[in-house]
Amino acid sequence: MAQSPLIAQKTEFQRALLAWYRVHQRKLPWRTAPSLYKTVVSELMLQQTQVKTVLPYLARWVEVFPNFKALAAASEEQVVKNWEGLGYYTRARNLHKLAKALIALPAIPETREAWMELPGIGPYTSAAITSISFGTRAAVVDGNVVRILTRLTADATPFRDSASASKALAPLADALLNHDEPGDHNQAMMELGATVCHRNNPLCTICPVLTLCSAGRNGDPESYPKLAAKVIEQRSVSRVWCVQKGKLLLHRTAGDARRLANMHELPAAEHLGLDESAFAGPDAKLIAKKKRGITRFAITESIYELPASRLSKDSLSRTGLVWVAVAEIDTLTLSGPHKRWVSELLRS
DNA sequence: AACCCGGGGCA
DNA sequence: TGCCCAGGGTT
CATH class of the missing domain: 1.10.340.30 (Hypothetical protein; domain 2)
Structure with a gap:
């Protein structure tokens, strides 16, 4: 040089x-x-x-x-x-x-x-x-x-x-x-x-x-x-859209989590202890399919509407789950994509 | 050195 | 849709 x-x-x-x-x-x-x-x-x-x-x-x-x-x-x-x-x-x-x-x-x-x-x-x-x-x-x-x-x-x-x-x-x-x-x-x-x-x-x-x-x-x-070209990995996640008495079910990530600490998103299947069969039933309805990307991941998120009665007491007692009045959602911190998707789904 | 972070804008 | 952007932290 x-x-x-x-x-x-x-x-x-x-x-x-x-x-x-x-x-x-x-x-x-x-x-x-x-x-x-x-x-x-x-x-x-x-x-x-x-x-x-x-x-x-x-x-x-x-x-x-x-x-x-x-x-x-x-x-x-x-x-x-x-x-x-x-x-x-x-x-x-x-x-x-x-x-x-x-x-x-x-x-x-x-x-x-x-x-x-x-x-x-x-x-x-x-x-x-x-x-x-x-x-x-x-x-x-x-x-x-x-x-x-x-x-x-x-x-x-x-x-x-x-x-x-x-x-x-x-x-x-x-x-x-x-x-x-x-x-x-x-x-x-x-x-x-x-x-x-x-x-x-x-x-x-x-x-x-x-x-x-x-x-x-x-x-x-x-x-x-x-x-070098980046290698993108495809992933998919199932999310739950559940509204009861004017409140939406969200998941708040733990404060010491590596990703999205203290932030809210729609609950993923794992947050409720659900497996894919939970979304196959007649009362689960696919209401949105969204894409987001981060670093080397291309993630497809399928959002299923699920009646609250479909969720067991055991599922709903898991840590991080919160019911939030629709009018209060803006006071919480959501990830960028979920902030947009939630607001979009609430309007429709 | 490799991997993770789970964003967003733009052509 | 692919690629880049005034990168840093962890293992």
Whole structure:
């Protein structure tokens, strides 16, 4: 890598990138009126989530929880409720824990290593927060940077996944980092990836570093990075729709569960101790068939309407089951898909 | 290193 | 429908 022509033109690259960023950066809330708090909240929200999706959540979040102290003082229920619909809810719990940890410290840490110790903060987020807020010389490597770096150098290495690509490209990202403006350099890299160096149809004609880009000059930028195709596994789940006396039966996942802790969904067959035969009878009616995807799973959820009389006392006494008045459902936290499906089924 | 997290948007 | 997105945690 030391012999990379790109490294030899490092200064030219940095200047062109930063000059472009000064002019063309989008006005985003964490840039317009920056603060450590907004930077941290936005970075956690932006993990695996696009800018456009984050914007309304961030705006509401800083209204409800204006600073670390307010966030630390909030209940976990309130914190997760305000994350409802963003997905990957562990991020919300981690942000809550982080706020509590931070206000308990004698001083706000300013090193990447110290931030790495905090919940929800890994290699990317620690570099982003410390470079932007404290000028720490740490290069970020996210999906945008992977795309830019592999195109700049026409790096045809086949990567198993984006995590291994990030790790492999970290040295190059570090070597290119502008030590005078690490925060802006990092943001400029990501901004270039988000607005010019698109995955498909990259706008090479307006790219500030086209002359330094191997793939761009070769005319095949779209062929980078070379990532292995993800293997998707099909799964299916049966859910129960049961309304009695104006109340809907829901399942609340345990607070220490690995997935969807303290969140509500329509009860799955297993939550009621039912097997597939329970849905074969004449009083079970398939009322919806829905699909959801997460990471490597494509899940089909079949929702069966079942009369309450069909459920045994033993089934209904299982832990996590709750009867919720239809009017009260909005006060609970549901997973994004179930929030939509329940509201859809209640209307019909 | 591999797997999990059970989201959401977009072409 | 397939693929990507300002990833991190666990084993």
